[in-house]
Structure formats: structure tokens, C-alpha cells
Amino acid sequence: MPEVPNDTNNRISNESERRSDAPAERSLNFIEQIVEEDIASGKNGGRVHTRFPPEPNGYLHIGHAKSICLNFGLADKYGGKTNLRFDDTNPVTEDTEYVESIKADVRWLGFEWENEFYASDYFDQLYAFAENLIQKGYAYVDDSTAEVIAAQKGTPTEPGKDSPYRTRSVEENLDLFRRMKAGEFPDGAKVLRAKIDMASPNMHFRDPIMYRIKHAHHHRTGDAWCIYPMYDFAHGQSDSIEQITHSLCTLEFEVHRPVYDWYIEKLGIFPSRQIEFARLNLTYTVMSKRKLLQLVNEGHVSGWDDPRMPTIAGIRRRGYTSASIREFADRIGIARRDNLIDVGLLEFCIREELNKTTTRVMAVVDEQPIKVVLTNYPEGQVDEVAIENNPEDHESGHRNVPFSRELYIERDDFLENPPKKYFRLSPGGMVRLKGAYIIKCEEVVKNDEGEIVELHCVYIPESRSGSDTSGINVKGTIHWVSVAHTIEAEVRLYDRLLTSEDPSSEDRDFKEFINPKSLEVVRAYVEPSLKTAQAGDRFQFIRKGYFCIDPDSSNEKLVFNRTVTLKDTWAKEQRKS
């Protein structure tokens, strides 16, 4: 697990700050309404205690971020607490690597948990709960195979059938369950089931399995156990043990709620309340751990933290700030209807922040930039021109950038036969070099293949930025770097991971929609001030987008990730025609 860099934008506002910061009064989401009703009625003594319960079998993604912001945000808002609880009841898929990454991600998002718990902390207690239910006649040991149990379960439209083992005596059940625990039986030989109703219209009520035998090494309890509780027999009781007041989960657990309540009722323990909300779906990506794991294992991406991944680790490496993720979570809201959020909203959130905070720098992102030679500029002369660090922040000051006779500009910023509203450079045309002079293109130099290799231009000495007396008005301003002073860098340009807006709605497998151009690695020529930039530093490349230094970067070779492009109305217009 790589160390997670500090996020300077990671400050969590305290309560009073948050209140004064609060813009217009926002309406409550349905969970906040429930919480406020509970507080008003004095339920749980007005206490609010939530929990974030990941299973440590994969990395967290932006959908988890929604849940984290909801759970921690709710506690924060109502003076409550939030536990981090690892739902580690299935040792074969779980690992401490995931535990560590999850903790790092939650912290990076800006939240600190009240308690760090594990469902495995409660194995003794859960075992006692199970014996309790056996004693009350609510549970029995079933020797049937998985296949037989599945067959007896019936279907959604047909009731199930009772297992022949359903009528075992309490004594026999107790004896068998203890021997399951003692390791007398192989995996799959027996399970402990709740005795509820094999004819229930809710499939989860048809004698759900409580414990199964798994002779597997657990990441925390080691080899102490060979029986492990199922989700349904662990989650609600864990909530109850921790006195969780509001147990928030996604919609697919809705049909589990009657089971959740049933165990709590039969055990007579603290009644936590489960409330479901719709999970996050984002356009042009997938959000299931299974699919993300597949992308990682099959090498479609470089790892869980590949900047194209919707994982928190990936988004972080891409250059997103945690504040922008929190803002996003806030804007998408909480409701029960299925949703598919436009990834454009996420991009809006990061642009909004980075626009205010990043230093503007000159970077010519082009494998083959065009060299501009200013024929009337003295050879060997170097000028220092002042560039505003950030026009959105007047305190940010200026920085000197070297200017000389030979410059690089992007190939896109010159067109031999420009269309009507093209504001950039063209033969005989004029353009402003950002922070420097207006230039006029007088000659286009081509190689034998007819490719443009050089532009011979003249600069207008009176047009210098800040002291322009030329009286010339140009429509366009372009960025540039001085050939003699630039440093080369690698830039990784990311695009959407998938080409389908909603891959789950497609007939074909999601992997058929992997965007072959989701990563493009190009060379760039950047201004010398970037020499000392450190991993995690963020910049705006003027007119291009927001970029951050990747951990792969070194003193020898700068590596930038493009977090997000700037809005580009010109490109949009081009696409239309």
C-alpha cells in the first residue's frame, strides 16, 4: 500500500465554520428527515450513531465515498459519532491490504472515526447469540448440501420446502453446532440455519443460513475459528452491539431488513434501524468491486489506483482533492430512486476548486510543437516576463518566465487556412503571446514532406503585456515556452474508461466498452519553474486543463497526470460542425 500523500485541501471545517459557510438553506434529504424526527421524539435519547461498514475485499470507490460522506456527515451535523467497522466475516476474500487502503482512503476523504471495529471482534458474542437462538428453537443444524438447500429454497414464485433436518431437537442442534465449532466437520458438511418460514414470499426469510464451515485463515482471528457467520447474522447484531442508531445501506439490502429486524427481535437486543438509499452510479464507468477487480487482475488498468479507475485511490492519483469529492457527494444528494450521475458533475466540482487554487503555468503539450522564430528579436537575448500566478487570487502574485527569440507553441494554435472564427495564429495573422508580446506571422517554413516546422514571426515591441502602447487589438492569446529554457515532461492524458455511458444497460460485457484511448501518453515542454515540482502538486496548464504531478515523477523526469481539461467552447463548436 503506497503512502497516501497529504492533501492540503483536506481541512474539515468544524461545526461553527460549516454553519457560517453554509450557503442558502438546503432542504433535508429523507434520511436527515428521519433523524430529525427521531431526535425530536427523543428516540435513543436523541443520540445519533452511524457506522461505515466496508468488507475488506477490495478498494473503496466513489460510491463508497458517497456513503462515507453520508454516514460521517450525518453524525457531524447532528453531534453524533461514526464507527468504522470492517465487515470481515468471509476470510477467503479478505485481506489486511484492503483494511489499510480503506483506512487511508477514509482519512484522506477527511473523516476520523470514533471507533475502529471489526465484525470479527464479535465472533464470540455472535456465537453466543447463535446458541441462544438454538435454545429458543429458532435455529437448527442442516446437513444438506448447498445444492439441496438451494433446491429446497423454491423460487420467487414458488414456496420452498422444509429441510428434513428442520425438526432436530434443541439438544441435538446444540451438540452439532458445538462440534461444528470444534472443527469436527469438513467445509460444507453442515450449516446452522434460522428457523423462520420456508414459504415466505421474501426469499431471505426461507430459513437463512447463519453459520457455515470454512477451515480458512482469517486476517485477524487467524485459525481460531472454522465456522463463520453470514452477513445477515453478523451485520445487524454488530450494529446492535455498537448501539448504532441509524444503519445506512444501499437499496439491495432492503429485502434483508426483515431478517435484520427478526434477529434483533428474537435476541432481544438494541434495535438499530436500517435505512436504505440508492447507490451511486456514474456515467462511463463501472462501480462494482467485482468488475473493478477484473480490470485490475486482467491488466486493463495499472492497478487499483490507476487514475482512470473510479476508486478513491485512482481519483486521488488523478489529482482530485478530497474537498471536491465531498462537494460532489453533497451535490448529488440522497434519495431512493436509481440514478446515473453525469461524470460531468464530478468534473465541475474539481474545476470549481482548482480554478481558485492552482498556479497557472506555461506548458506546450504536444509531441511535435511548432517552433516560432521571432526574426526581429535579438539573438541570445532573454527577457523575463511576468505571469500572473492565479488571476482568481490577487494575493498569489506574479512569477517571471523566460522569453526569447525561439519559442514553442502548440500545433493546434496555428492554422494555415483558418476557419471564420479562429482566433489563433495564421499566415499574416496576429496573436498575443500570453504575458508577452503580440506577434505577426510572416512566413511558414515547411520540410520536404510539406509539414510545418517553423513559423517566422515578428514581435511588436510596444505591445508588451502591462505596457502595451501599440493600440493593436487581437482576438487570441496563446501560451508558449522558450525553446532554450523549457524542460521536457511526460504528460498522461486520461479520458473516460468506457465508451458506453451506461455499460450495465448494454447487452454486451462491459469490457467490450473499454475505451482504447482512455490513456494517451504525450511529451510536453514546460516552463522551467516546474523543475522543482513535487508529487501531488497541482497546476493549471494555461488554456489546457488541470494537471498534477504523478508519484512516478522524478528529478530526471517530470510526470504529469491530467486531472481534467478546461472547458473548451472552441473545441465544442468544432465538434458540432
Next chain:
RNA sequence: UGCCGGGUCGUCUAAGGGUAGGACGACAGAUUUUGGUUCUGUUUGUGAGGGUUCGAAUCCUUCCCCGGCAACCA
């Protein structure tokens, strides 16, 4: 076909018997030494029918559509 949910601008999300509002997007304009930012304006919505009511997105009813549920996963 059984059970449980859910349907409000293109996308999210409010309004819970009394003006359908906000955000993102889109479009138009202003400003701009980033075709960025900022500002202004515009556009578009209650799945359908019936009922209750002075008045329905909201209550009742029939229908339609969408999602989830049949792992010894969570």
C-alpha cells in the same frame, strides 16, 4: 407470474393538498491578455387514465414502465 422498492426538466435533487424551485448541462449575450473564470438571460419536467377536492406532483384507484430479491458473498 410472487415479494419489496421506485418513477418530478437532458442528468441529479427539492416542494408531502395552495406560485413546480435549485444545481449540473444546453443555448444566447456581456466581460476577459486563458475560446478559462465571472456575470446576465433563456429553454425544458410531475409516466398514463379515472376519482376525491375550491385547488392534486402530493390523497384514493386502475394501468404502464424501471430496479432489487432464488451465493455456504457482502
